[in-house]
Amino acid sequence: MHSEEWISSILKELESQSLDRHLIVRPEAGGKIHIDGKVILNFSSNDYLNLANHxxxxxxxxxxxxxxxxxxxxxxxxxxxxxxxxxxxxxxxxxxxxxxxxxxxxxxxxxxxxxxxxxxxxxxxxxxxxxxxxxxxxxxxxxxxxxxxxxxxxxxxxxxxxxxxxxxxxxxxxxxxxxxxxxxxxxxxxxxxxxxxxxxxxxxxxxxxxxxxxxxxxxxxxxxxxxxxxxxxxxxxxxxxxxxxxxxxxxxxxxxxxxxxxxxxxxxxxxxxxxxxxxxxxxxxxxNPELGKTLLNNARFFRERLNEAGLKTGSSESQIIPVMVGNPAKTLELSRELAGKNILAVAIRPPTVPAETARLRLSVTLAHTQEDMTRAATVIAECAREKGII
Ligand SMILES: Cc1ncc(COP(=O)(O)O)c(C=O)c1O
Structure with missing residues (x-):
């Protein structure tokens, strides 16, 4: 096979399994991203303590x-x-x-x-x-x-x-x-x-x-x-x-x-x-020795809101909260729908996680307020319900 054909066959195969990945440029890092007067809640950042811009x-x-x-x-x-x-x-x-x-x-x-x-x-x-x-x-x-x-x-x-x-x-x-x-x-x-x-x-x-x-x-x-x-x-x-x-x-x-x-x-x-x-x-x-504890309390609050809304969060006990979906295509769909509602929750798919365990990996940061988390839990659950995920 010609090398160009071989390269494009790799991409086609990934696409056919909904496992293709793409870079999306964001104007700033952290738990909240500001674009054209809009605030995007970013649950895919590891800036847990909101220190990147401190x-x-x-x-x-x-x-x-x-x-x-x-x-x-x-x-x-x-x-x-x-x-x-x-x-x-x-x-x-x-x-x-x-x-x-x-x-x-x-x-x-x-x-x-x-x-x-x-x-x-x-x-x-x-x-x-x-x-x-x-x-x-x-x-x-x-x-x-x-x-x-x-x-x-x-x-x-x-x-x-x-x-x-x-x-x-x-x-x-x-x-x-x-x-x-x-x-x-x-x-x-x-x-x-x-x-x-x-x-x-x-x-x-x-x-x-x-x-x-x-x-x-x-x-x-x-x-x-x-x-x-x-x-x-x-x-x-x-x-x-x-x-x-x-x-x-x-x-x-x-x-x-x-x-x-x-x-x-x-x-x-x-x-x-x-x-x-x-x-x-x-x-x-x-x-500020209390920062970690505050984050963990906020994470507990978010997990409770997600669970109340009907979402499963695995056995998370930290600021990292998986919302399990299973199928990669459905996870991607959910993630895209949420992006349209100003919630950034990147779809995590194999090989990053084992087969059939695709998920949204939500990370709580100190940039997120209780109001943000309550809204996000409601919107994520609504979208998941519409798509037959829950
Ligand atoms: C458990 C674990 N170890 C190591 C690393 C690598 O760390 P870094 O991003 O600083 O290279 C990561 C980051 O993704 C990680 O999640």
């Missing part, structure tokens, strides 16, 4: 650009480690209550770089069936034996670990708050099993950092599991409203990553603007 965060970012310039100009191991990188790593280690932290270019790069250092060919990795794509890709890159345990099922993890040959290192990976379901992993049980079978533990806290735990330290900290969880991974791009990723860990794990993690070594260090914005967000969290 004046303290914006000012901090500008200050760091003025002080350090626009680019780090080299990779971290060349001349790209600036004093602001050290300052942020110190602040992140303190937030997470770990001895050290190491910043990567993004959350994706933090997972992709860290996991293949911890496990290699002939080792074993145990991961929840619903972990994020960045973890799956990291596992593939590591070439370790991959054991998938049923979602949030610590008992199944124990069965798999018990069956696993003794040879090789073992690593258990899960998320604390799941990105597409908003439910919470049984971290204590998972940690106990990992310890029993002599495995390392890594927890992806992309969606709990900034929200759970004191000052947004995350769920590992809230549950006092730092001494059992070897690596707490986080991102600066969601609740912190900026960009970049990191791991919190021991000094020795940090040193090993500096020497071995390919996504840390072979790329330019994050620019001062994003380091400044992350430090600004951490400052806001410190001075």
């Amino acid at each position: 004046p303290v965060v914006v000012e901090s970012s500008i200050d760091y650009v003025k002080k350090y310039g626009c680019g780090a100009t080299a990779s971290r191991l060349m001349s790209g480690t600036l004093s602001c990188h050290k300052e942020l790593e110190k602040a992140l280690a303190e937030l997470k209550c770990y001895p050290a932290a190491l910043v990567f270019g993004s959350g994706w790069l933090a997972n992709a770089g860290t996991i293949p250092v911890l496990v290699e060919r002939d080792d074993h990795i145990f991961a929840d069936k619903l972990v994020h794509a960045s973890i799956i890709d990291a596992i593939i890159m590591s070439r370790a034996n991959f054991h998938r345990f049923n979602h949030n099922d610590a008992g199944h993890l124990a069965v798999l670990m018990n069956k696993c040959p003794a040879k090789g290192r073992r690593l258990v990976v899960t998320e604390s708050v799941f990105s597409m379901d908003g439910d919470i992993a049984p971290l204590r049980q998972i940690a106990d099993i990992a310890v029993k079978y002599n495995a390392m533990i890594m927890v992806d806290e992309a969606h709990s950092t900034g929200i759970f735990g004191s000052n947004g330290s995350g769920l590992v900290r809230e549950l006092n599991l730092e001494s059992l969880v070897n690596i707490s991974m986080g991102t600066l791009s969601k609740a912190l409203g900026g960009y970049g990723g990191f791991i919190a860990c021991s000094e020795s794990i940090k040193e090993v990553m500096i020497n071995k993690a390919r996504t840390f070594i072979y790329t330019t260090a994050l620019p001062p603007a994003v380091i400044g914005s992350a430090l600004g967000s951490l400052k806001v969290l410190k001075t």
